[in-house]
Amino acid sequence: xxxxxxxxxxxxxxxxxxxxxxxxxxxxxxxxxxxxxxxxxxxxxxxxxxxxxxxxxxxxxxxxxxxxxxxxxxxxxxxxxxxxxxxxxxxxxxxxxxxxxxxxxxxxxxxxxxxxxxxxxxxxxxxxxxxxxxxxxxxxxxxxxxxxxxxxxxxxxxxxxxxxxxxxxxxxxxxxxxxxxxxxxxxxxxxxxxxxxxxxxxxxxxxxxxxxxxxxxxxxxxxxxxxxxxxxxxxxxxxxxxxxxxxxxxxxxxxxxxxxxxxxxxxxxxxxxxxxxxxxxxxxxxxxxxxxxxxxxxxxxxxxxxxxx
Amino acid sequence: xxxxxxxxxxxxxxxxxxxxxxxxxxxxxxxxxxxxxxxxxxxxxxxxxxxxxxxxxxxxxxxxxxxxxxxxxxxxxxxxxxxxxxxxxxxxxxxxxxxxxxxxxxxxxxxxxxxxxxxxxxxxxxxxxxxxxxxxxxxxxxxxxxxxxxxxxxxxxxxxxxxxxxxxxxxxxxxxxxxxxxxxxxxxxxxxxxxxxxxxxxxxxxxxxxxxxxxxxxxxxxxxxxxxxxxxxxxxxxxxxxxxxxxxxxxxxxxxxxxxxxxxxxxxxxxxxxxxxxxxxxxxxxxxxxxxxxxxxxxxxxxxxxxxxxxxxxxxxxxxx
Numbered sequence: 001x002x003x004x005x006x007x008x009x010x011x012x013x014x015x016x017x018x019x020x021x022x023x024x025x026x027x028x029x030x031x032x033x034x035x036x037x038x039x040x041x042x043x044x045x046x047x048x049x050x051x052x053x054x055x056x057x058x059x060x061x062x063x064x065x066x067x068x069x070x071x072x073x074x075x076x077x078x079x080x081x082x083x084x085x086x087x088x089x090x091x092x093x094x095x096x097x098x099x100x101x102x103x104x105x106x107x108x109x110x111x112x113x114x115x116x117x118x119x120x121x122x123x124x125x126x127x128x129x130x131x132x133x134x135x136x137x138x139x140x141x142x143x144x145x146x147x148x149x150x151x152x153x154x155x156x157x158x159x160x161x162x163x164x165x166x167x168x169x170x171x172x173x174x175x176x177x178x179x180x181x182x183x184x185x186x187x188x189x190x191x192x193x194x195x196x197x198x199x200x201x202x203x204x205x206x207x208x209x210x211x212x213x214x215x216x217x218x219x220x221x222x223x224x225x226x227x228x229x230x231x232x233x234x235x236x237x238x239x240x241x242x243x244x245x246x247x248x249x250x251x252x253x254x255x256x257x258x259x260x261x262x263x264x265x266x267x268x269x270x271x272x273x274x275x276x277x278x279x280x281x282x283x284x285x286x287x288x289x290x291x292x293x294x295x296x297x298x299x300x301x302x303x304x305x306x307x308x309x
Numbered sequence: 310x311x312x313x314x315x316x317x318x319x320x321x322x323x324x325x326x327x328x329x330x331x332x333x334x335x336x337x338x339x340x341x342x343x344x345x346x347x348x349x350x351x352x353x354x355x356x357x358x359x360x361x362x363x364x365x366x367x368x369x370x371x372x373x374x375x376x377x378x379x380x381x382x383x384x385x386x387x388x389x390x391x392x393x394x395x396x397x398x399x400x401x402x403x404x405x406x407x408x409x410x411x412x413x414x415x416x417x418x419x420x421x422x423x424x425x426x427x428x429x430x431x432x433x434x435x436x437x438x439x440x441x442x443x444x445x446x447x448x449x450x451x452x453x454x455x456x457x458x459x460x461x462x463x464x465x466x467x468x469x470x471x472x473x474x475x476x477x478x479x480x481x482x483x484x485x486x487x488x489x490x491x492x493x494x495x496x497x498x499x500x501x502x503x504x505x506x507x508x509x510x511x512x513x514x515x516x517x518x519x520x521x522x523x524x525x526x527x528x529x530x531x532x533x534x535x536x537x538x539x540x541x542x543x544x545x546x547x548x549x550x551x552x553x554x555x556x557x558x559x560x561x562x563x564x565x566x567x568x569x570x571x572x573x574x575x576x577x578x579x580x581x582x583x584x585x586x587x588x589x590x591x592x593x594x595x596x597x598x599x600x601x602x603x604x605x606x607x608x609x610x611x612x613x614x615x616x617x618x619x620x621x622x623x624x625x626x627x628x629x630x
Contacts, residue, residue, distance in 0.1 A: 018471035142612035147604040247476040
């Protein structure tokens with residue numbers, strides 16, 4: 001187990017370097033110049049621009065900038081946001097808790113509702129409940145989340161008046177609930193479908209017949225035999241999905257005016273702030289890699305046939 | 310994924326496939342006794358599936374709209390030029406079917422119905438182009454790394470991991486931000502560069518299962534070259550799961566394009582439903598139809614492709630029957 005984790009951590013390094021390098025190159029291949037953009041339309045002394053560039057190391061060749069960036073990471077140095085002259089790490093750590101909250105609510109909602117709907121329809125495959133869930137998931141997948149966001153905003157805020165159209169306090173759990181439901185809708189539909197297929201398939205498995213034949217109580221058969229075996233593909237999906245939820249938050253945050261990472265990325269991209277964008281992607285890639293490791297370790301819990309040497 | 314997990318998975322899948330195949334060969338279909346391939350089984354299945362027939366009808370209609378949008382509107386209506394003084398946010402006339410005023414006018418006095426029709430082409434083109442590009446690129450990578458294994462596989466799989474690790478939407482935003490003019494091919498290729506990895510993984514897994522089959526060994530023993538084995542023996546037998554994943558993903562690419570256009574970093578030279586939805590959001594309180602109709606059209610299109618993909622999956626995947 002320990003050796004497996006160590007090996008996986010080592011394997012992460014090339015993937016991490018590759019991913020950040022790719023984003024780094026994409027960002028700095030941009031035609032715009034963030035330092036020049038600081039001054040807007042004013043005329044500036046070129047030596048002043050050169051001085052600022054030298055201060056942040058932007059005058060060095062690209063490979064050297066990247067090496068410097070990697071070297072700074074272990075100390076939590078993500079570079080400097082040029083417009084505000086603040087460390088990128090500080091800017092990200094302000095916005096991050098909001099997005100993490102939004103993602104966590106969306107994730108919990110996805111798991112609870114998605115898995116329940118999947119169990120409900122999987123146990124009654126071919127019946128009316130199953131068709132109902134199928135239609136619901138089809139609808140949730142085909143309506144893009146930004147459209148759903150506006151529909152909810154119109155219905156729950158403007159028509160019914162249950163809430164405000166936009167979020168006033170980004171750290172308030174109850175205000176984040178509506179954006180989180182919108183964010184969760186797509187994943188929820190996928191989780192429900194995956195759970196349904198998995199359950200419907202495993203219901204026919206030999207071990208289920210054996211469990212019934214042994215006279216085990218129904219509750220035990222479902223929770224210990226059926227659920228444990230059916231959850232493996234769902235857990236895999238949920239692991240990958242955390243990353244998707246965090247990027248999906250970019251759109252949802254925009255609609256509901258939540259002051260999180262999405263807002264930050266959007267502004268940074270339009271201002272061509274390479275350091276901020278690269279920093280955010282770096283954090284997201286790190287989260288993605290670690291969640292995947294956890295998912296792989298969870299397999300062993302769910303399926304005892306899997307052992308890690 | 311750990312070695313053992315993938316091995317048991319393949320074993321289970323193979324077992325499930327053979328048992329269902331046997332059942333089907335005797336039970337289902339019009340001509341018992343006649344051996345039928347996976348493809349003819351699938352075709353038989355699809356012809357009797359209402360979801361497939363409905364979605365195919367819808368997709369054909371959308372394709373005609375994409376090809377000749379003016380066919381569906383009476384009179385000569387420009388989707389780009391509006392008359393602000395006459396038509397500013399004019400309400401829909403739901404009785405005037407297929408006319409310019411049917412679904413109302415937007416904030417620039419342009420016919421919403423005409424814009425719906427003219428936006429179809431870009432959406433469908435992006436969806437289809439991304440799907441084709443992703444299938445070709447991912448399919449090739451998966452085929453090569455699955456068949457050759459060893460260090461080729463290791464290198465290709467790490468490259469796949471790198472691209473898979475980049476969040477799709479965020480990556481697309483970064484790539485598209487570098488272009489000031491974003492045409493359909495530019496948007497499609499950018500999405501494809503980030504989206505090929507899942508196809509590559511599916512193809513690789515499928516090829517690894519197929520290459521252990523007896524007929525591949527037989528072909529090798531008879532002296533068939535690598536190219537012949539790959540394209541005549543392995544590819545036709547390994548491609549089914551890839552087609553399933555690709556068809557289901559098509560609707561998702563249409564959504565991705567609309568989302569990017571909504572954010573203002575999508576298409577610049579075409580009419581796009583995503584842009585129209587973005588414009589309509591400012592009138593959500595007063596004139597909901599400006600947002601509602603393009604949103605409904607987009608959802609309907611995605612739904613059609615989604616149902617199509619679902620039907621194809623059910624037909625091609627014996628496990629889900």
